[in-house]
Amino acid sequence: MRPTIDASAFQVELRRAARLIALQIERAWPEKHRAAEHGGAALMTCLQLALHYWNCESFLLYIAENPVAGWMDEHSLVLPLIDRAMLETACNALFMIEDLEVRARLFNQAGWKDAAMEISRLEQDADPSDEATSRYLAQRRLHVDAGRQLFRVSAEQAEKPSQIHQWPTVTKMKDYGLKQDGHIPQTRTVLRHLVNSFYKELSGIVHGDGYGQLLQGGFAHAMQMAPEKREQLRNEAYPLVRATSLLRSSAFLLCIICEIQQYLGYREHLFEVKLLRIWEVIALQKEVREIYELRYKALYDLPTLL
The missing domain is CATH 1.20.120 (Four Helix Bundle (Hemerythrin (Met), subunit A))
Structure with missing residues (x-):
């Protein structure tokens, strides 16, 4: 059985x-x-x-x-x-x-950063004569712009999204921000x-x-x-x-x-x-x-x- x-x-x-x-x-x-x-x-x-x-x-x-x-x-x-x-x-x-308020903002802004850099790359590589792709990218750009307001991305950060801190991988989270022999x-x-x-x-x-x-x-x-x-x-x-x-x-x-x-x-x-x-x-x-x-x-x- x-x-x-x-x-x-x-x-x-x-x-x-x-x-x-x-x-x-x-x-x-x-x-x-x-x-x-x-x-x-x-x-x-x-x-x-x-x-x-x-x-x-x-x-x-x-x-x-x-x-x-x-x-x-x-x-x-x-x-x-x-x-x-x-x-x-x-x-x-x-x-x-x-540290919810601080890290949630980092989490959201790091996600926005990746989305913004990706849409910029796609726009740069796109064929302007392809109307369907242009409409798709325009829609994605609207979402990215809305996310900028929602996640409080500053004008300076929006200008240079690569400067926004990356959200740590889980392997880096283990010791992130901890002081040696400090409180865990x-x-x-x-x-x-x-x-x-x-x-x-x-x-x-x-x-x-x-x-x-x-x-x-x-x-x-x-x-x-x-x-x-x-x-x-x-x-x-x-x-x-x-x-x-x-x-x-x-x-x-x-x-x-x-x-x-x-x-x-x-x-x-x-x-x-x-x-x-x-x-x-x-x-x-x-x-x-x-x-x-x-x-x-x-x-x-x-x-x-x-």
Whole structure:
């Protein structure tokens, strides 16, 4: 009998938690944080993207485990690609929330910088006689100009967008702005752990480098394997890939939810208890338990089953 993943104990509650905290950003952004309004928008985007990625992964898991669809196990191989996107989104959110007003502006302006430089390059290379391309570029230019106002890009920055600071990669976020032997924010401790524990593996798979192909290459040659080996892949290896991805991605999404909850100070409707109960379920897996024990077990100091 094929092993299955019973995620019903937490999937519904995790999705509800993400939607509820999104509503708090949208409807109940505290007055004292109004100055970080664009920070709220950036956090909302991180949260919503992570939720969309997670929902997509859940759908792929359903297809891969669905006997009617023919056990499409090979769909499992794209799950680490989604996990990588969720990892980076979680790191962006955790890094941003340390100093939300300042870093959200950096995040938005760095994004505007890349968009502005790209549209300038396209305009320079475009054929003026191509009307369709000209209309397309004109529309993109309108969006870039609107973004300049929205993200408070100065005239000097707009003149020389290359001078706008670049948003750091997740590997640089680990030590960004920290003084030697200085205080390390708890969110940075989690960020460091996420990068150190997951980034190399997931990046290797996404880039298709030697390490990534070592991790997944065996699946690509399944049809050349002996029947008993193929059966072993289906009964043991593929379910392990799916379970690992589901629990990792759930932990990444939950980190975002918890940090936004802490920032907003939202404690209504026993929300902290609900978050703790989700952690209790997914932290039965060792990788997730390490994240939980690093910060969130102490953060939600409530009676626990773990």
